[in-house]
Amino acid sequence: MEIVMENPVTLAWLGDAIYNLKVRETILASGKCRPDVLQKTAAKYNSAVGQAKVLDALLERDLLNEDEKEIVRRGRNAHVKSPAKNADLKTYLKATGLEALFGYLSLYHHEERMEELLTICMDLGETL
Template identity: 40%
Template sequence: MQYSPLTLAFLGDSVYEQLVREDIVLKANTAVSRLHAASTKKVCAVFQSKAYDVILPHLDEDETSVLKRGRNATGCSAPKSASIIDYRRATAVECLFGFLHLTGRRERIEELMKIILSETKEDD
């Protein structure tokens, strides 16, 4: 199964966001506007770029390879709220999540998300 890094990132974006939303809802049953604001902080490119550094030491060789393929993918332009470096590293995280999802590694996705959420803060 060989998909382009940007295709994997397209899928991984939704996998990542769903897990972030689940985490937030399970922690606080509050107004949707607050839920949205909390999730936005954790799905932005800057936060995901920090997540890149956090999970990198926990990855095996294959996962690291997928992460690097995602980081080096071309054809994407960064939003105004993030640098191109942050955006590429965020794409890499999403690429990894897409790959893990397509290969049926749900437990690994949850393990990495737990590491991300416990070791990465919005205000770092």
């Protein structure tokens, strides 16, 4: 495994932006254009609950390699100071783990793998 020195919360901060951008691109590509529909649809994907469900599906289907599972584990074990208002701590930390994964993949230049997993996540998100 690569030596990853970044705090998992820092990785999650970056991963949140990457995930959010992919969600927005996916929603726009689906042809939705009314602002209220865009926001409601994005919230479904970007909520801690939605991200936790996507992570659970990735893990259940064994779609992550060992390095990726380790980053997710670090994200889930992170010490957060302000958890989400609309999710319990366990759910919030799962979402943090998913976001940390995408922060890691981006920061360590695993772009192809990041795109592969983002596509899978968007497909899973459509089922939420």
